Amino acid sequence: MLSRPGRLQTFSVKGVFWLLLALTLLTLTGCSEDGVWNRPYSDEQARTNTLFSNFATPPKHLDPVRSYSANEWAIISQVYEPPLQYHYFKRPYTLEPLTLTQMPQQRFLDAQGREREATSEDVAMTEYHFHLRDDIRYHPHAAFARDAQGRFLYHALSEQQLDRIKRPADLPESGTRRLKAQDYTLAIKRMAITANHSPILGTMRELIVGLADYSDRVSKKPLTIKQLRESSVKGVEVHSDTHFSIRIHGRYPQFLYWLSMNFFAPIPWEALAFYRQPGLVKKNLSLDTYPVGTGAYQLLDNNPNRQMRLVRNPHYQHGTYPTEGLPDEADPDLLADGGKPLPLIDEVVYLLEKESVPLWNKFLQGYYDASGVSSDSFDQAISVSSQGDLSLTSEMQQKGIQFLSAVEPTVFYLGFNMDDPVVGGYDKTARKLRQAISIAVDMEEYISIFLNGRGVAAQGPIPPGIYGYERNRDHFNDVIYQWSDHGPVRRPLDEARQLLAEAGYPDGKTPEGEPLTLYYDTPATGPDAKSQLNWYRKQLAKLGIELVIRATDYNRFQEKVRGAKVQLFSWGWNADYPDPENFLFLLSGDQAVINSNGSGVNASNYDRPQFNQWFQQVKRMPNGPERQALIRKMVKLVQEDAPWVWGLHPKSVSLFHDWYRNVWANPMANNTLKYHRLEAAKRVEKQQAWNQPVVWPLWVLALLIMASVYPLVSAYRRRQRQTLVGNTAQNAVQNRAADESKAAPSTSSRKSGEGPSC
């Protein structure tokens, strides 16, 4: 305990003063070399050629066999290289070779494997041939490290070695090797093993010749690496180190799109052998956390709890900046770096940023180089004209912020369950009910209120930018819209009421005179959900229909949709590849959840034989007038039947600072980081200008504290004198004070779950 209390008094006055002074000096000088206090990373980092980005949810799977989420692909697409990629600039979306010397060659075969003409009726299989470049090497990795005798150094790590590492790069040696055709076929074989949980195995089993057999064979018991390497899928052949082929059933031109996805990225067997060690698995070190690839970057740090760090792959030399393909309306500066070797940025740091609020603030402070725009920061950043054109606000322009906007190949819709007795069915009355609701749900208003104009109202299932999308005087949704000079305009509400009356619900009343009650299921529970749900209710209330909202968690919602236990529901679809087939199949009968035991993607259970038949044709056709005519007929049919309220296609809007260059929106391509460029010096300059700390409140605070010391001391002196004079008078006061003392709550102050201290 404090043994000499007598000295305390002088100590407290002087001590407080010195403490404050020291603290102020410390904060003024010690923080940062450039006078900025609130930079969320170090000053040195800010000066290097490092991009600062963020992730909201840690990516769960970085293993390409498993990974399917956008946030995961944002990382691994920089590391892995499937055979093909999308051209950075070209529209419509165009594939180009990535690790190949040329685009794959196709051969058409009949059932016996004999080559046939492309137009032949007998074509039963298609074979694709891939020729690899020979100058591609993996990034340095411990899995490749060998000793002088050529034995692998780290395929059997000792406990000691394990104790010392937190990531593969902590091992002192590393190696590399050339990319081989076997690495690609190994990836396909891994896909077939059910324990790897590949999300596309179901699709590929039907497609790749022999994969189903192989999958059933190898999934029964775990294989050794050797067995895996030696086994083979019938339709997948290695012809040489740089040449392999894949054979698929039937004709399916869309297959090439799949080959630009990470599922088909090469996997070196050395990595499998390395990561198979139990000691590494225990330390969360696996192919799922530390990928091994040939791309422009390698993932050096992966701490999903805090940050991830991509560093350029020193062996990368096969990519150059594109020199052509830029659409006419785009800024020609984007081609300024044409021909330069990639990547242009040395390092990318992704920081964990869960909340949109701090993320937005940090972007405005210049600490993130780019940012999306949340609905709440939107009207601060972007103004929307009545035609729906977006432009930056003057405030953003002054900061030199740039922006980019593109309609995404995505559709969000409000589905009707076609299996439902009230809203479903293909007879006239049910169709009219759906059409009436489709007119009443004013998607344009939704887009303007909740998305601030960041979207386009859908005319049918196919989004803009995808072959088959049409919105002109001759081809638009004339069930819901009528054509005006400015484009399609939603039909008046009276027509909807008319339709509703014809459907048997005059003024939204059932024949019994009760208001028609419909149920709307949604997984929306966020802060914004409340107003959105109210909005939906208002839309149907316009027709006199009562909408009961059943907001649930995502699991329950999915379960209900899968069980077809919904009436109205919200759902969306993101293009896997830029082809109309990928959207039309959302309405094909064999995908209906009731026909596929819940695993299909046709959540509204739309099942029209005519549509299904057309769909089978469209699926196999290459683009051309014939295909276009068929797609038109299909779209017309579903527009009439109205199984969805067509909803909207969102526009992605991204903002970025003017020191961040070569940014271009390509929603299909994921490996675009290598094209971007940074001017770090300019960044530091702006950060300094925007973040000078406001110091005066510190001084005011210090003064206030010092000013309060004197009255306290004098009050104490006075009291001390009083105590000496009248001890008895004091006691009365003390007793009163003691009475109040019990006021402190003993039960509630320690309660968990309340207040920030919990």
Place this chain on the structure above:
Amino acid sequence: MLAYMVRRLIYAVPILIGVNLITFALFFMVNTPDDMARAQLEAKQTTPEMIQAWKQSHGYDKPLFVNNESSGLDTVTETLFVQESLKLFMLDFGQADNGRQISEDIQERMWPSLAIALPTFLIGLVTNIALALLIVLFRGSVLDTATMIVAVAIMSISGLFYIIAGQVLFSKMLHWVPISGYESGWEMWRFLILPVAIGVFAGLGAGVRWYRSIFLEEINKDYIRTARAKGLSEIRLLFGHLLQNGLLPILTGVVVIIPTLFMGSLIMESFFGIPGLGSYTIDAINAQDFGIVKAMVFLGALLYIIGLILTDLSYAFFDPRVRFDQ
């Protein structure tokens, strides 16, 4: 003493089993393993085979409480509950549903949690005691009444307000500290200063009132009166006698929360982007990751029980009259 400890530890076992029982029952009332598989697989199209494979590899293919397919003792032991509980008691937290090793994550995230909870706790304790002493010094005066009203006011404001206002004022307007984030090493303090300050401030109301009442109870005791009668100055009285004697109830009161500091603070961590165990838990709830939820509930319960035992021990340590031997 040792016997007492052992008894307490044995008594903790049924409690932990009960805790597990509640967790399992609540969680599986909401989620079937099929749901979990679907949520984790994240595929656009999930086939029953994929779900079966996932359940098998994560051990969710066993029945929950009773296994009808086995015989004898196995009907109970060959179940999800017993298998998973046993692992928890061995402190093997296993694998999260998203595939990561939970122990590794807990070890990693414990430090940020501590980095924010420990300073908040210690600085809070010191500030609360200091202010309480100051107020006791001026007991019965206007200062006393005013401070008590301010204390109630501080208590009456939702913690969310402090955080939102603090971030807006100090980060957005004054540019003093980063809005959120975390860094290991020395740079850490720049990220911690705001959440710690807010945590201390928000706890001030309840804390000062609580310690003031303890000191006031103490100050009316005879030894203080005697000391005062001897002409000791008030400050000597407070720091010399009062603090020394008041510290005992304070210490025994706060011991219970020390172990739970490891668990971190749910709200603080998620607002300030600190990658600790609190935000780990909240993320797991939102993602309905049962592997993590059950591990964290178990850990929380365990730490709570340790806290209770520590409290008893601290009584025995500070107060020689308390003995556990009989």
Place this chain on the structure above:
Amino acid sequence: MMAPLWSDYMIWLLVVALWGWGLILRRSPQVREQWIQIFQSRIAMVSAIILLAYASVALLDSVRFDTAQKGQITLLDMAFESIATQSERTYSAPFADREYNQSLVTRDNGDVEQQYLPLKWVQAEVSIGWATLQVLLSAALLTALLVGLHLAWRARVHKLGLAEYGRNVWRDQTRLPWRTAYVTVLLMLFVWGWLGYLSQFYHVLGTDKVGQDVLYTAIKSIRTGVLIGVLTTLVMLPLALFLGISAGLFKGWVDDAIQYLYTTLNSIPGVLLIAAAVLVMQTILNNNPQWFGSTEERADLRLLFLVFILGMTSWTGLCRLLRAETLKLSQVDFVTSARAFGVSRLTIIVRHIMPNVMHIVLIAVVLDFSGLVLAEAVLSYVGVGVDPTTHSWGNMINQARLEMAREPMVWWSLFSAFVFMFLLVLAANLFSDRVQKVLDPRTQTR
């Protein structure tokens, strides 16, 4: 046509129960004296009046009618009809007559320009000062009337002349601080009247993202806050009383079992337990859509379930206190002798134990109230609070987090939620302090 929800029934049931309890307590002079002692403090008097005001708003909001045009509305909706229905397009600041953000407007000649669009429902020509004066005068008149009536009644009780009693009040020489009460009533009437009257012409606290009046949302949230604070304790009381007293009285294995139960529950981190239970509740609700016909009923049921869950997880503290107290009481002479005389255990509980633990119950109830109101906000933040369509301060704060990041800041939602919540919780805390001080025997003995 009346169309009460389940929570309406509950809250009125509670009012009736409190009334009955009050009647019983009136008979005991000792209890009466305690309550008079509580209200002797000016702070307690003011707090009680504020709490009463909140409670009456909650009660007004719990008288529900079904109307043909507007669906379900409550008495409160009728009182604030103008702002309940008059919603704007989007954000507008308090007392503004234009929207908060510019919109692009195409003029007739085809030019596009940035404009602050005018609000639909604001009558900017009404002078705020003049309206304030009107309200002040009416509030003063109304207060005078009420005070007059009250004075006359008190004077009759005290058998004093009206003038003389009035003088005592003026000099603050009455036993209860009536002068403070009168001033508070005047202030309350003025504030409510001012808000109500001006809201006919302005959005006094601005509008939110979809143009809903923030004042209306804040006032509607009162019912949610009060309901959670009050009904939760109602749910947990029987459980805590029953288990706490049985554990203390029967001892042995009963005591062990109950202790085991609450230690187990206690050792699960609170928020986790609540979150898990709320998820279960949602599942139950989703599997039984036939329980509710409308969105309101669904939200109401969810609120009740939340109250139930909070009750289930918060009884342990009180239970432990009751057990300890019962243990102590069962050693006291009159209980041991009663038992020796063969008095049945039930009678012992009703006659001897219950009355002697009532103060603990009361203190716990008032103490828990403010904690529960605050907890609602945190739970909404975690995502396990009330239904997103329910008006509540938690939902408001949750929304406001995003608004504070805007530039310029939209501060009025947070501000309104803060003020409304702060007043309620502060009043509750101050009142509970006083209740504790008077009722807790530990503080009285000294």
